Amino acid sequence: MDAAPDAVPACADDGTWLACIECGETFAPFEDVRYTCDHCDGLLEVRYAELPTFDDFGTGASTDGPDRGVWRYREALPFDLGVTLPEGDTPLHRVPRIEDIVGVDGLRIKHEGMNPSGSFKDRGMTVGVRVAQELDVGALACASTGNTSAALATYGGRAGMPTLVLLPQGKVAAGKIAQASLHGARILEVDGNFDDCLDIVQELAARGAVYLLNSLNPFRLEGQKTIGFEILEQCYADYGRFPDRIVLPVGNAGNTSAIYKGFRELVQSGALDVDEVPKLTGVQAEGAAPMVEAVTEGNDEISRWEHVETRATAIRIGNPVNAPKALPGVHNTGGTAVAVSDNEITAAQAHLATEGVGVEPASAASLAGLKKLRRQGRVDDDELVVCLTTGHLLKDPEAAYKAGGDPEPVPNDADAIHEQISE
């Protein structure tokens, strides 16, 4: 984690380049469109000649720009500003009653559902769409369990670029399709699961038909790493220390990879000590848990699950494509991974709602996972923990409605209603 930064290769553009995480090959960042290594097909990562410290963020930065949100962290990003609505600067909610029940020193909920399109994907898209402009591509595309498509449609629309989204038929929550539709994406419903959609859109991107904005695109993860920066700054402001652990839902493992990369960069710049890096703890649904399987069995690779099922449709994923970046993140921070049942997810969703925090099912997996790890004695009671909630309640109205109480029919009459509520 504290390895010295790489030497700047000749292909770097203004101190930014791409490097393969497998073979180390480097590439110019904005000359050609590429998503993986030309030589070994390994995942690519964005690298920088200069890595910022906390003092470089916001108004402390040498360049003018926003003091809040994703672009506050422009010194850690490939551009100073992108297509913005704006995104980031999400709340770190206190949840004292849940904190008591879970039994940890501190528990905070980082509610990424408060982003413009209602999920953390906006952080990735503000950067990814800016890069698409730089590369001068035509159409933007993604495969999605819903939120990526909503964010792509939103940011692509704002940039005036055509967007194409591939969704697994019948497995995407209503609010997300509504967003993609209204923001003007062309929506293709595939008779297959998310992993099939991703295979296809990668093929379309390889043929040059579209620019891929799934989290395989390394620039998207640059935007998402700002979640980690915000958590560190917010916790430090409130507690005078960084959190011991971050618990997050895992689908493609993009966030896990992104947050880990951000922390590594802070360690390399000297802003953060290795032992201050929070333990990255991933949570999956039992019916879609290849990453948990790999962590539990100590494997350094993931075996794709062909059949996946969970009520948390956002993380109904059997082939987490970012696993080669995310598994070292879990391992090197001393984190872990755990699977939770759909009923545990729904219970956690309802529990968060009692504190006024409205999230979609996949988001509640983080709290469900933390509760399970506490029961199993794998998280200590003296920890300061942040649970990431990734998407807003209104994304999946059907799930929210099922997790909550039923409306009662009443007559159009005050006396009758008074009697009914007095019972």
Ligand code: F0G
């Ligand atoms: N939570 C929500 C609400 C999501 O939408 C996703 C991923 C995740 C968690 C998992 O995040 O992939 O970074 O591990 N949704 C993608 C989509 C796959 O298409 O919207 P990850």
